[in-house]
Amino acid sequence: MIRILTTLILISGLTLPSMGLSAPSRIKELADVRGVRENMLIGYGLVVGLSGTGDTQQVLFTNQSISGMLGRLGVRVSPMDIRSRNVAAVMVTAQLPAFVRSGAKLDVNVGSIGNARSLAGGTLLMTPLKGPDGQVYALGQGSVQAGGFSAGSSQGASIQKNQPTSGRVPGGGIVERSVLPNLNAGRLYMDLKEPDFTTASRMVKALNDYIGTDDVARAVDAAAIEITVPADKADNVVAFLGELETLRVEADRRGRIVINERTGTVVAGADVVIRPVAVAHGNLEVSITPQNFVSQPNAFSQGGQTVAGSVNDINTREEVNPVIAVPGATNIQGLVTALNTLGVSARDLITILQAMKSAGAIDADLEVM
The missing domain is CATH 3.90.1150 (Aspartate Aminotransferase, domain 1)
Structure with a gap:
């Protein structure tokens, strides 16, 4: 079904008094x-202790990281010999507040960068967290609290809630360098x-x-x-x-209307001014329905064949709505109340608001997300 929306905007040259100031x-x-201000920190680390939900052997940098970590601890092993699914490579991030001193604790966020299925039950190993200048400002380590879970069977059935491949380590970061x-x-x-x-x-x-x-x-x-x-x-x-x-x-803010076309959400501030306007909104619905048929030859015909085909049945229906005069209003509520008499939906309201802005009937910024 094809839906065609038509919107007619008529503007009158009237003005409205300015709105009062908002609360201080x-x-x-x-x-x-x-x-x-806060400062962003980032690091690369490993989460261990996973129950077979870590990175697979195809993630080469995870095996190389495990080999390098064990080498620094005195254990020599080749990356090609590692067959563990209990480790996941993660990116670690944190926010370093201003005036924080050495020894203070931070919350740390982790996210998988390999093909791990879940970080639930894992432990983040000691990870240096660096700033944009390359200096280490904090260290992160601790148990990961995953934001969700996932489970599956060998037959292919699975269930997942939220995002199990990211998590948080509350208080898992310790500040090593202050920013004053x-x-x-x-x-x-x-x-x-x-x-x-x-x-x-x-x-x-x-x-x-x-x-x-x-x-x-x-x-x-x-x-x-x-x-x-x-x-x-x-x-x-x-x-x-x-x-x-x-x-x-008393802050002086510009009027603003925020529109989310994907969800049909319209949010308007109190400083939006609607000028007097007339709106006509009509809907034209075109329905195209396929009709299948079968054509058979007459009885005892020579060389006849049965043929299947299809034709389209096209119907149109147009709703006739009156023109609604919208008086000048100091907020979006007056406009919405008037447009409700036309029976417009939230998505139709978005189209009308965009047309009114183009016609100069709205004294506000229109932001489309």
């Missing part, structure tokens, strides 16, 4: 202190999570009003704010930043 947010939710941002340079920078000129200006005003001067904070651009640490706060920058993070600012 803490600066902590709007911006990050530059340099105070420098907060004593005299100047600090705050980077906005969502760059915006209006929000940056409001943050600068809130910071200067709190400190009582106009030369402490300034906006470098829409994404960065420079803060000069006052002389009386230089000895305790941590407390100074703690005070600034709790200040509240």
Whole structure:
């Protein structure tokens, strides 16, 4: 069946008043202190103790890794002589928080890179975790908690839940090298999570009003704010930043509608403005049904043959819906309520929203996932 959707958009030249500001947010939710962030770590390791669910002999790098590991422990064995299915090669990742000291523990994630069927019940051997500079910042080791399980029989029946080839080692990482941002340079920078000129200006005003001067904070651009640490706060920058993070600012966010065409999901923010518009939505359904037939020759005919064939039966049906006038609304709820009278589905709503955006009836960014 072929489904054809038609959408007609008529725009009137009316305007709406701007929306009110949203609730104030803490600066902590709007911006990050530059340099105070997590750092990604990665490493290559082996998970042992698997119950026959590890990598097969076709995974050459697993056998080479086993041979190299045993060689460092004083056991000499050729990679070609290894027949174990209890070991899996994995990639190990972790997040190194800022200001963490040597000896602190981290959660470690592991994922198979061979053809292992499951990591359940395995143990991650000591794995160096390196940063982008090649330095070792942590070591990972411990029992793997797999995120799922799988089971099968020799007849081919199998069952699986979630992903058994990846897992987590809670507290399995130990920090060996610290990453300490420098907060004593005299100047600090705050980077906005969502760059915006209006929000940056409001943050600068809130910071200067709190400190009582106009030369402490300034906006470098829409994404960065420079803060000069006052002389009386230089000895305790941590407390100074703690005070600034709790200040509240009314962020100015752009209207945005996020559409997921695969699932038919539509999510809209409160700042979306719908201008007055008229919508006509109709559905044209075309059904093509094959009809099989058999043609036989007449009785006692000479040289006749029985022939099978097929013809297509084509039918069309079009729904006639009235034109709905959608008044100006300050949020997406008014539009959805009006379109419900047309009986549109979630996927049809996506098509209508895209057409309205093209026609200029929606004052918001349309993001299609």
